Amino acid sequence: MINFNNTKFIKSAPSLSDAPQGQFPEVLLVGKSNVGKSSLINALCNKKALAFTSSKPGHTRLLNYYNVDDKLYLVDAPGYGYAKGGFDLDKLFGEMMEDYFSKVTRLKIVLVLLDSRRELSEDDLEIIDYLKAHNFNHALVFTKVDKINQSEKHKLLVELKKHNVSESECLFTSTLKPRTFDDLRDLLMK
Ligand SMILES: Nc1nc2c(ncn2[C@@H]2O[C@H](COP(=O)(O)OP(=O)(O)OP(=O)(O)O)[C@@H](O)[C@H]2O)c(=O)[nH]1
Ligand SMILES: [Mg+2]
Secondary structure (H helix, E strand, O other): OOOOOOEEEEEEEOOHOOOOOOOEEEEEEEEOOOOOHHHHHHHHOOOOOOOOOOOOOOOOOOEEEEEOOOOOEEEOOOEOEEEEEEEEEHHHHHHHHHHHOOOOOOOEEEEEEEEEEOOHHHHHHHHHHHHHOOOOEEEEEOOHHHHOOHHHHHHHHHHHHHHHOOOEEEEEOOOOOOHHHHHHHHHHHH
Protein backbone atom coordinates (compact mmCIF):
# COMPACT_ATOMS: atom_id res chain seq x y z
CA MET A 1 0.00 0.00 0.00
CA ILE A 2 1.01 3.58 -0.58
CA ASN A 3 -0.41 6.25 1.70
CA PHE A 4 -0.95 9.12 -0.73
CA ASN A 5 -2.00 11.38 2.14
CA ASN A 6 1.61 11.21 3.31
CA THR A 7 3.08 13.32 0.52
CA LYS A 8 5.64 16.06 0.95
CA PHE A 9 7.08 18.61 -1.42
CA ILE A 10 10.82 17.93 -1.80
CA LYS A 11 12.25 20.45 -4.21
CA SER A 12 12.04 22.36 -7.47
CA ALA A 13 14.80 21.27 -9.82
CA PRO A 14 15.80 23.27 -12.93
CA SER A 15 17.14 20.04 -14.45
CA LEU A 16 17.59 16.39 -13.63
CA SER A 17 21.12 16.91 -12.30
CA ASP A 18 19.54 18.89 -9.43
CA ALA A 19 16.84 16.29 -8.84
CA PRO A 20 16.63 13.80 -5.99
CA GLN A 21 16.85 11.08 -8.58
CA GLY A 22 17.19 7.36 -8.13
CA GLN A 23 15.88 6.78 -4.64
CA PHE A 24 12.26 5.96 -5.54
CA PRO A 25 10.44 5.16 -8.80
CA GLU A 26 9.17 8.32 -10.49
CA VAL A 27 5.77 9.23 -11.87
CA LEU A 28 6.12 12.10 -14.35
CA LEU A 29 3.15 14.33 -15.17
CA VAL A 30 3.14 16.07 -18.53
CA GLY A 31 0.46 18.01 -20.36
CA LYS A 32 -0.54 21.28 -21.89
CA SER A 33 -0.29 24.27 -19.63
CA ASN A 34 -3.42 24.70 -17.47
CA VAL A 35 -4.63 21.12 -18.09
CA GLY A 36 -4.60 20.48 -14.34
CA LYS A 37 -1.27 18.77 -13.52
CA SER A 38 -0.76 20.53 -10.20
CA SER A 39 -4.44 20.12 -9.31
CA LEU A 40 -4.17 16.39 -9.97
CA ILE A 41 -1.27 16.09 -7.51
CA ASN A 42 -3.35 17.83 -4.86
CA ALA A 43 -6.39 15.64 -5.53
CA LEU A 44 -4.37 12.43 -5.60
CA CYS A 45 -2.82 13.27 -2.24
CA ASN A 46 -5.95 14.77 -0.65
CA LYS A 47 -4.26 18.10 -0.08
CA LYS A 48 -5.57 21.53 -0.94
CA ALA A 49 -2.39 23.41 -1.68
CA LEU A 50 0.50 20.99 -1.87
CA ALA A 51 1.14 21.84 -5.52
CA PHE A 52 0.52 25.42 -6.54
CA THR A 53 -2.33 25.73 -9.06
CA SER A 54 -3.27 28.75 -11.09
CA SER A 55 -5.97 29.79 -13.52
CA LYS A 56 -3.19 31.48 -15.52
CA PRO A 57 -1.28 29.04 -17.75
CA GLY A 58 2.47 28.65 -17.52
CA HIS A 59 2.69 28.54 -13.78
CA THR A 60 4.96 25.55 -13.21
CA ARG A 61 8.41 26.20 -14.71
CA LEU A 62 10.60 23.70 -12.92
CA LEU A 63 10.53 19.98 -12.23
CA ASN A 64 8.77 19.85 -8.88
CA TYR A 65 9.41 16.72 -6.85
CA TYR A 66 6.99 15.29 -4.30
CA ASN A 67 7.81 12.35 -2.08
CA VAL A 68 4.81 10.04 -1.71
CA ASP A 69 5.06 8.00 1.47
CA ASP A 70 8.77 7.21 0.86
CA LYS A 71 7.65 4.98 -2.03
CA LEU A 72 7.31 7.17 -5.12
CA TYR A 73 8.23 10.54 -6.50
CA LEU A 74 5.55 12.53 -8.26
CA VAL A 75 7.22 14.92 -10.70
CA ASP A 76 5.23 17.95 -11.84
CA ALA A 77 6.70 19.27 -15.11
CA PRO A 78 6.12 22.62 -16.81
CA GLY A 79 3.23 22.65 -19.27
CA TYR A 80 3.58 23.09 -23.02
CA GLY A 81 1.56 25.00 -25.60
CA TYR A 82 1.89 28.43 -24.10
CA ALA A 83 4.15 31.37 -24.89
CA LYS A 84 3.77 34.87 -23.54
CA GLY A 85 5.93 37.93 -23.04
CA GLY A 86 8.89 36.47 -24.90
CA PHE A 87 8.93 33.43 -22.66
CA ASP A 88 8.75 30.28 -24.73
CA LEU A 89 7.43 27.52 -22.53
CA ASP A 90 7.61 24.97 -25.35
CA LYS A 91 11.34 25.48 -25.67
CA LEU A 92 11.75 25.08 -21.92
CA PHE A 93 9.54 21.98 -21.95
CA GLY A 94 11.43 20.45 -24.89
CA GLU A 95 14.87 21.03 -23.39
CA MET A 96 13.85 19.90 -19.92
CA MET A 97 12.18 16.75 -21.17
CA GLU A 98 15.05 15.79 -23.44
CA ASP A 99 17.38 16.09 -20.47
CA TYR A 100 14.92 14.25 -18.23
CA PHE A 101 14.28 11.29 -20.52
CA SER A 102 17.97 10.84 -21.29
CA LYS A 103 18.97 10.67 -17.62
CA VAL A 104 16.06 9.26 -15.65
CA THR A 105 16.81 5.82 -14.27
CA ARG A 106 13.69 4.84 -12.35
CA LEU A 107 10.77 6.06 -14.39
CA LYS A 108 7.67 4.10 -13.38
CA ILE A 109 5.11 5.77 -15.62
CA VAL A 110 4.43 9.00 -17.49
CA LEU A 111 0.94 10.40 -17.00
CA VAL A 112 -0.09 12.38 -20.06
CA LEU A 113 -2.82 14.76 -18.94
CA LEU A 114 -5.41 15.83 -21.47
CA ASP A 115 -8.29 18.28 -21.07
CA SER A 116 -11.59 16.42 -21.64
CA ARG A 117 -13.06 19.48 -23.36
CA ARG A 118 -10.35 19.85 -25.98
CA GLU A 119 -9.33 17.86 -29.01
CA LEU A 120 -5.88 16.31 -28.81
CA SER A 121 -3.34 18.87 -29.98
CA GLU A 122 -0.33 18.25 -32.22
CA ASP A 123 1.82 18.60 -29.09
CA ASP A 124 -0.22 15.97 -27.23
CA LEU A 125 0.05 13.54 -30.12
CA GLU A 126 3.77 14.20 -30.50
CA ILE A 127 4.39 13.36 -26.85
CA ILE A 128 2.26 10.22 -26.98
CA ASP A 129 4.14 9.07 -30.10
CA TYR A 130 7.47 9.84 -28.44
CA LEU A 131 6.57 7.77 -25.36
CA LYS A 132 5.37 4.89 -27.53
CA ALA A 133 8.46 5.02 -29.79
CA HIS A 134 10.82 4.96 -26.79
CA ASN A 135 8.81 2.35 -24.88
CA PHE A 136 8.14 4.55 -21.88
CA ASN A 137 5.27 3.20 -19.82
CA HIS A 138 2.46 5.74 -19.93
CA ALA A 139 -1.23 6.36 -19.35
CA LEU A 140 -3.59 9.01 -20.66
CA VAL A 141 -5.41 10.89 -17.92
CA PHE A 142 -8.30 13.11 -18.93
CA THR A 143 -8.94 16.01 -16.56
CA LYS A 144 -11.99 18.20 -15.87
CA VAL A 145 -14.60 15.56 -16.81
CA ASP A 146 -17.05 17.56 -14.71
CA LYS A 147 -17.08 20.02 -17.60
CA ILE A 148 -18.41 17.58 -20.21
CA ASN A 149 -21.70 15.72 -20.55
CA GLN A 150 -22.33 12.15 -21.70
CA SER A 151 -22.63 13.00 -25.39
CA GLU A 152 -19.40 15.04 -25.29
CA LYS A 153 -17.68 12.13 -23.61
CA HIS A 154 -18.94 9.85 -26.35
CA LYS A 155 -17.56 12.24 -28.98
CA LEU A 156 -14.22 12.24 -27.19
CA LEU A 157 -14.05 8.45 -27.24
CA VAL A 158 -14.83 8.40 -30.95
CA GLU A 159 -12.03 10.89 -31.57
CA LEU A 160 -9.62 8.81 -29.49
CA LYS A 161 -10.40 5.75 -31.59
CA LYS A 162 -9.28 7.71 -34.65
CA HIS A 163 -5.89 8.04 -32.96
CA ASN A 164 -5.86 4.32 -32.08
CA VAL A 165 -6.44 4.99 -28.40
CA SER A 166 -8.93 2.72 -26.65
CA GLU A 167 -11.00 3.65 -23.61
CA SER A 168 -9.14 1.08 -21.51
CA GLU A 169 -5.89 3.08 -21.88
CA CYS A 170 -7.55 6.18 -20.44
CA LEU A 171 -8.51 7.45 -17.01
CA PHE A 172 -11.11 10.16 -16.49
CA THR A 173 -10.75 12.50 -13.54
CA SER A 174 -12.31 15.54 -11.96
CA THR A 175 -11.09 17.42 -8.93
CA LEU A 176 -14.76 17.95 -8.06
CA LYS A 177 -15.24 14.18 -7.75
CA PRO A 178 -12.59 12.70 -5.44
CA ARG A 179 -13.56 9.09 -6.28
CA THR A 180 -12.37 9.60 -9.86
CA PHE A 181 -8.79 9.37 -8.53
CA ASP A 182 -9.21 5.86 -7.07
CA ASP A 183 -8.25 4.09 -10.32
CA LEU A 184 -5.21 6.29 -10.73
CA ARG A 185 -4.00 5.46 -7.20
CA ASP A 186 -4.49 1.76 -7.98
CA LEU A 187 -2.48 2.13 -11.19
CA LEU A 188 0.39 3.83 -9.36
CA MET A 189 0.44 1.12 -6.69
CA LYS A 190 0.90 -1.68 -9.24
N1 LIG B 1 -13.61 22.20 -13.04
C1 LIG B 1 -12.38 21.71 -12.92
N2 LIG B 1 -11.31 22.56 -12.89
C2 LIG B 1 -10.07 22.03 -12.77
C3 LIG B 1 -9.86 20.62 -12.68
N3 LIG B 1 -8.52 20.40 -12.60
C4 LIG B 1 -7.92 21.63 -12.65
N4 LIG B 1 -8.84 22.61 -12.75
C5 LIG B 1 -8.57 24.07 -12.84
O1 LIG B 1 -7.74 24.32 -13.96
C6 LIG B 1 -6.82 25.39 -13.70
C7 LIG B 1 -5.39 24.95 -13.98
O2 LIG B 1 -5.00 23.97 -13.04
P1 LIG B 1 -3.46 23.68 -12.68
O3 LIG B 1 -3.48 22.45 -11.84
O4 LIG B 1 -2.79 24.88 -12.14
O5 LIG B 1 -2.87 23.36 -14.13
P2 LIG B 1 -1.36 22.98 -14.54
O6 LIG B 1 -1.47 21.94 -15.60
O7 LIG B 1 -0.55 22.64 -13.34
O8 LIG B 1 -0.88 24.35 -15.19
P3 LIG B 1 0.64 24.87 -15.45
O9 LIG B 1 1.40 24.72 -14.17
O10 LIG B 1 0.42 26.28 -15.85
O11 LIG B 1 1.19 24.03 -16.55
C8 LIG B 1 -7.07 25.82 -12.25
O12 LIG B 1 -7.93 26.94 -12.27
C9 LIG B 1 -7.76 24.60 -11.65
O13 LIG B 1 -8.62 24.93 -10.58
C10 LIG B 1 -11.03 19.75 -12.71
O14 LIG B 1 -10.97 18.50 -12.65
N5 LIG B 1 -12.24 20.36 -12.83
MG1 LIG C 1 1.19 23.47 -12.59
